[in-house]
Amino acid sequence: MQADPLIFDALVLAGGRSSRLGGVPKQSLVLRGRTLLAWTLDAAAGARHTVVVGDLPPSSRRPSSGTSDDAGAAPALPPGVLSCREEPAFAGPAAAISAGLAALAGHGGGAPFTLVLACDMPLASQAVAVLRDAVAAAGDGRGAMARSADGRAQPLAAIYNTGELKRSCVALAGRNALVNGSVRALLANLDVQLVAVPAGSTADVDTWGDAAALGIAAGSQREDFDQNVRSQRGRQVVKSQDETLEEWCRALLQAYKLEDVQVDVNAVLSLAGVAAHAVVRPAAPLTTFIAGFAAGLAAAPGREMDAASMEAAMAVARSLAADYENEAAAGTPGE
Incomplete structure (x- = not known):
């Protein structure tokens, strides 16, 4: 050979x-x-x-x-x-x-x-x-x-x-x-x-479900993990809002396999607040979703998605919200 x-x-x-x-x-x-x-x-x-x-x-x-x-x-x-x-x-x-x-x-x-x-x-x-x-x-x-x-x-x-x-x-x-x-x-x-590449050849292990699907023997390691989860559920755990949001953000990024993406939670919440105040309350999630989608398009071939591209997308949304608020105050809301 x-x-x-x-x-x-x-x-x-x-x-x-x-x-x-x-x-x-x-x-x-x-x-x-x-x-x-x-x-x-x-x-x-x-x-x-x-x-x-x-x-x-x-x-x-x-x-x-x-x-x-x-x-x-x-x-x-x-x-x-x-x-x-x-x-x-x-x-x-x-x-x-x-x-x-x-x-x-x-x-x-x-x-x-x-x-x-x-x-x-x-x-x-x-x-x-x-x-x-x-x-x-x-x-x-x-x-x-x-x-x-x-x-x-x-x-x-x-x-x-x-x-x-x-x-x-x-x-x-x-x-x-x-x-x-x-x-x-x-x-x-x-x-x-x-x-x-062949089907399954890049299957990875992020969760115990992934491990089980591949036939990985978790053994005592899984038992220790389950015991720790039961222990945590057995007592009240008090978290601040900031801690909860950071934890939820990490969970979402992991679920979408985007662990390498950095999210400025405070900046996103600030943008949501601007949209809710300048437009209507339901505009907050809609605005943050579209801004995030726009930033994601920067990951197209030959372009980078980084903090700068995310900030640029949010800046556009903040500017548009400010314009909308000004036009509404003048009695001519933007189309």
Whole structure:
């Protein structure tokens, strides 16, 4: 069999909060006797250098003691696999990618291409095989991003041109937009082809329902989570309105898989207040929805969706509301 001509390094992102799993690290979940981290490292096989970005399970940092306490625990990282952490921790996937590239550069990295994989897609090896073939066949330096069966692009299952990816990290850092930055912003100017991958190969684990659908054995980790939920429900938890809104905002972003999008809750509420006062009360949700939709259109190919685009969309709505109020006061409401 002819050797794969593609030369690439690999970044495995394993530093998320796993909030919808009760904080249980995704990389430590077990599928058919092996952790998701082990499955993801298998998918990255063939990489010249591999780095895991995030906090590793304890048994990934030290050899197994051979006792029964180690049963089902994550194995130590294979020889040569590096690990690092973005700074600050939980600064988002854009910051994690930048940290991983720096770690690779410090250990002789710098392959023409870089494979980027989230640690929670245990069947990703099928997608990676297709992506490698596509990049090698193109031969033009372009990367390739997985497109799932439902048509969605999967930026954390992709092979990128390393030089382009590094330049984008530098540009984002130069705007102080790397920490908690948007993956869309990081990748907006990269030249990649969207490649259809086998159905299910990019299925990820965000919830315990996702884990069950993939046949992942949650075991005592799920039991601990359920016990914690029951404990929380058993006592009154008093939250401020601000805390509740921030929590609800995070839940919505996670549900829509938009964790990398930053929302200024106060700015959105302010815009809603302006619309309610200047027009009519029901205009508040309508205005914020349309402004958000307009900002989202900035995520079209070649354009970035960031704080600036969101502020620009809200500025238009605020100006229009002010004009409407002035015209109404003059007795000639706008059409």
